[in-house]
Amino acid sequence: MAITLAPLPFAQDALAPIISPETLQYHYGKHHQAYVNNLNKLIDGTPLAEKSLEEIILAAEGGVFNNAAQVWNHTFYWNGLKPGAGEPQGKLLELIQRDFGNVAKLKEELAAAATTQFGSGWAWLVLDDGKLKVVKTGNADLPLKHGQTALWTIDVWEHAYYIDYRNERPKYTQQVLDNLLNWDFAAANLAKSA
Amino acid sequence: MDTSRRDFLMTAGGIAIAGGVLGSTLSAQAADAPAAAVEHKLPELPYAYDALEPYIDAQTMTLHHDKHHAGYVKNLNAAEAALEKARAANDFALVQHWSKQVAFNGAGVSLHNLFWTIMAPNGKGGGGQPAGKLLEKITQDFGSFDAFKAQFSAAAASVEAAGWAALHYRKEDGRLLVLQIENHQKLTPWGVTPLLVLDVWEHAYYLKYQNKRPDYITAWWNVVNWEQVQANLEAAAK
Numbered sequence: 001m002a003i004t005l006a007p008l009p010f011a012q013d014a015l016a017p018i019i020s021p022e023t024l025q026y027h028y029g030k031h032h033q034a035y036v037n038n039l040n041k042l043i044d045g046t047p048l049a050e051k052s053l054e055e056i057i058l059a060a061e062g063g064v065f066n067n068a069a070q071v072w073n074h075t076f077y078w079n080g081l082k083p084g085a086g087e088p089q090g091k092l093l094e095l096i097q098r099d100f101g102n103v104a105k106l107k108e109e110l111a112a113a114a115t116t117q118f119g120s121g122w123a124w125l126v127l128d129d130g131k132l133k134v135v136k137t138g139n140a141d142l143p144l145k146h147g148q149t150a151l152w153t154i155d156v157w158e159h160a161y162y163i164d165y166r167n168e169r170p171k172y173t174q175q176v177l178d179n180l181l182n183w184d185f186a187a188a189n190l191a192k193s194a
Numbered sequence: 195m196d197t198s199r200r201d202f203l204m205t206a207g208g209i210a211i212a213g214g215v216l217g218s219t220l221s222a223q224a225a226d227a228p229a230a231a232v233e234h235k236l237p238e239l240p241y242a243y244d245a246l247e248p249y250i251d252a253q254t255m256t257l258h259h260d261k262h263h264a265g266y267v268k269n270l271n272a273a274e275a276a277l278e279k280a281r282a283a284n285d286f287a288l289v290q291h292w293s294k295q296v297a298f299n300g301a302g303v304s305l306h307n308l309f310w311t312i313m314a315p316n317g318k319g320g321g322g323q324p325a326g327k328l329l330e331k332i333t334q335d336f337g338s339f340d341a342f343k344a345q346f347s348a349a350a351a352s353v354e355a356a357g358w359a360a361l362h363y364r365k366e367d368g369r370l371l372v373l374q375i376e377n378h379q380k381l382t383p384w385g386v387t388p389l390l391v392l393d394v395w396e397h398a399y400y401l402k403y404q405n406k407r408p409d410y411i412t413a414w415w416n417v418v419n420w421e422q423v424q425a426n427l428e429a430a431a432k
Contacts, residue, residue, distance in 0.1 A: 166261070
C-alpha cells in the first residue's frame, strides 16, 4: 500500500501574503511530493510497504526514516496553518498558562527555538510526560521518535521561507506565529493524546 | 589562539595585516590576562556579484555574501566574546552553549571564505578542467577527472538537508577525499584540508534553482577556479 500525498487543507493562495502560492507550489508540490515519491521507491517490495507511516518512522533509520519523517512533518505542518486562527481556549489554554505563563510567552519560546535551530529543521510544541514543552529538531527528526506527542510545528528549512523572506527566518517565524497558528489543530492533537 | 589566527588570516586574506595583528597579540600575551580575540572580518568577493551569471545569479550572490556570510562573521565574533566571558565566570553550561556557536559559525565563516575563492567567472578562470599536478593527483586518486566529478556531484546532491560537498587533502597519507559536510562542521574528520567546496544549503541556490539542486550542481562546474584549487593543494601538501 503506497504512501500518498495528503491534500493541502487550504487553497494554494489561502495563506498569502504570509506564505505565498509560489512557496506552496514548490514546498508542497515539489518537496513534499518528492519525499512521498522517494519513500515509496525505498519501501516498495519490502515489509515496510505494508506498514503505516508512523510505524515506518518508528522502525526505520537512514534514508527511509528521513523521507518518511519528512512526509509526516509536512502534512502536520500544513494542518497547523490557518489564516485568522484566533486564540487558544479551554484545556489547551489552561496548560499553556500552567507551563509557560501565557500565550505570548509560549510564542516567544517557539520563536526562539525556530530561529536558533542550526541549519535545517523544525520547532515544535509538544506534550512530554503530561507537560507542554517547546523543542526543536534537526533535519527530518521529529517528536514521535523521542516519545513526545507533537501538537504544532513550524518548518525552518530554508525552502519554507526563502522565496518569501530570503534570509530572514525570524521574520517568517513571527509572521506565522502571529497570523497562521492553527490553535484548533493543536487543541485537537492535545485531546487525541488524552 | 591558533584557530582564530588562522581564521583571521583567511578572512583578511593579507599577510601584512595579519602580521600586524600577530604582533599586537603577542605583546598582549606578555601580560597575565589572555589575549583578546581577534575580530573576524567579512572578506570582499574577489569578483562582482553578477560575475558568475548565468550559473549563479547576482541576487543569490548578494544575499549569500552580504547576509548569510556576514551573519556567520557577526555571530562568530559575538560567540567568541561570549565564550571568553563564560570562561572567565566559570559558567560551564554557557561555555558549552557558546562553544557550539563558535563551531557552527566559525566553520561557516571558513567555508564561505574558501567557497568564493574557488570560483571565478566562466572563461575568465572559471570552468574547464584542472591541469598539471592537480589533474595528475585527481587521476591517481579517483581514476579520472570524470570519475572524480561524478563522485563529487553525487556527494553534493545527496547531502542530507543543509551542507556542503568537499574535496579534502589528507596529509597523513597524501590522499584526496570527497566527503560531505552537514551544516558547516559535521561529518568532517580531523587532519584534512578542504581544497574545493560546494555550498548546497538551500540559500545557495533556491532563488534560481528552487528544489532542483542537481541542476545547480551541474551549472556550478562552469565556474570552478581550478588554478586556485591547484594552489590550495600545493599549500596543503607543503
